[in-house]
Amino acid sequence: MSDASAAAGPQGAGRSERSPRVRRSEPDGAASDASAAAGPRGAGRREVAEARRVVVKIGSSSLTTAAGGLDADRVDALVDVLVKQDGRQIVLVSSGAIAAGLAPLGLSRRPADLARQQAAASVGQGLLLARYTASFARYGRRVGQVLLTSDDTSRRAHYRNAYRTLDQLFAMGVFPVVNENDTVATDEIRFGDNDRLAALVAHLVRADLLVLLSDVDGLYDGDPSRPGTRRIAQVAGPQDLAGVELGRAGRAGVGTGGMATKVEAAAIATGAGIPVVLASASQAADALSGASTGTFFRSTGRRSAGRLLWLAHASAPRGAVVLDAGAVRAITERGSSLLPAGITGVEGDFAAGEPIELRDESGRAVARGLVNFDAREIPQLIGRSTRELARELGPAYEREVVHRDDLVLLRA
Incomplete structure (x- = not known):
């Protein structure tokens, strides 16, 4: 649309x-x-x-x-x-x-x-x-x-x-x-x-x-x-x-x-x-x-x-993932999707498709997005490449945690 x-x-x-x-x-x-x-x-x-x-x-x-x-x-x-x-x-x-x-x-x-x-x-x-x-x-x-x-x-x-x-x-x-x-x-x-x-x-x-x-x-x-x-x-x-x-x-x-x-x-x-x-x-x-x-x-x-x-102003985040500095730069400066390799932690209990916050290591929310995985799945993805995950867990895991089309940056 x-x-x-x-x-x-x-x-x-x-x-x-x-x-x-x-x-x-x-x-x-x-x-x-x-x-x-x-x-x-x-x-x-x-x-x-x-x-x-x-x-x-x-x-x-x-x-x-x-x-x-x-x-x-x-x-x-x-x-x-x-x-x-x-x-x-x-x-x-x-x-x-x-x-x-x-x-x-x-x-x-x-x-x-x-x-x-x-x-x-x-x-x-x-x-x-x-x-x-x-x-x-x-x-x-x-x-x-x-x-x-x-x-x-x-x-x-x-x-x-x-x-x-x-x-x-x-x-x-x-x-x-x-x-x-x-x-x-x-x-x-x-x-x-x-x-x-x-x-x-x-x-x-x-x-x-x-x-x-x-x-x-x-x-x-x-x-x-x-x-x-x-x-x-x-x-x-x-x-x-x-x-x-x-x-x-x-x-x-x-x-x-x-x-x-x-x-x-x-x-x-x-x-x-x-x-x-x-x-x-x-x-x-x-x-x-x-x-x-x-x-x-x-x-x-x-x-x-x-x-x-709507995602920025009408959705209530159900949880959050914490990103390393490289992932924060990739999202905020290059408009990239969030990949598992850039995640250092997960908070809350959310399901795939729900809105979550993307936070830097100080706890500041830098973006909001619709997540592609349940909260319980993310710990096994943290810090790993999508290729590695696909080999170990199957092709369904060779994807972004949050796609850039489902992500909006938040003002500081």
Whole structure:
């Protein structure tokens, strides 16, 4: 499969507002000075206005009531905006399954334990999709549900299947609604939050733009409740985030994301060539049009090879192998595969095909990759050549421990 794209962008503390309907945005108070720097409508955001394949992420607090149930008016308001994006292919990454399941189960807030979260997701996911189905049906449009775990998308075959499914939904005129498969995801294979999932989906579908909609109206240079703080209209790189305070999850207690997770998501996306807009759900129409609302994160990197971004950001390593200095140089400087001769140790209990870390002798992780052997097999391979192993153990052992196509370097 050809190269896919990825996108990420940072976000900081923002003010919370729970407006019930999507409306045209008006700069207010502290935001007005920062907004002025962005210039007239659409100025400096041509990539937004011209984007044809777009991933839109909506947070739980923008779809639900304070009690945790779905707010039909909010869902309809979002759909009203999305169906009017003529000429665009849109993937909607929607939180809200766990939040939607709280009220039917008599829970007052999001449970802390994974088992009850999964139970709430099991109840709420059907309610969430039914609400979207009914809302899009007002326009004669169909929706298709796609539930993902990081384990599904870091493996080559699964990654390709996810891409093909989403691409086919586009071809058939269906709005894909993506969420993490909370009902089966374990701590080891969770994305952790839908901001990061949205950035990775943007990469998967080769999106031109990622829009993060929440109950905050942009990135602020400090706590927006304090006098003098301003909304930052544009972020061109990490230097623009120096000193920015990152806020926590919203007041409603129904989601997992805060500004820190949005910063990470934006960094993933922009670092892989995808610009990001962060805005409140009430500003969705303006955010998608290229108006100077919210915060615009310019892309800082180039589009990277498909699933390697998933491997770097969405997979949880099941163990590690320790490499000698020569193997570290071969991997980091020459782009080589990892051979048994370069391994000095193994840690953890993993199976062939699972993600592991590749560490130098000081314990620093230098790369991540999908391993070709079980952990219990590796001790007999350590320090030996593939030719020697093939003679002694058979031709199945004349191969890499981690092939370079299944390996991604980690930043220092």
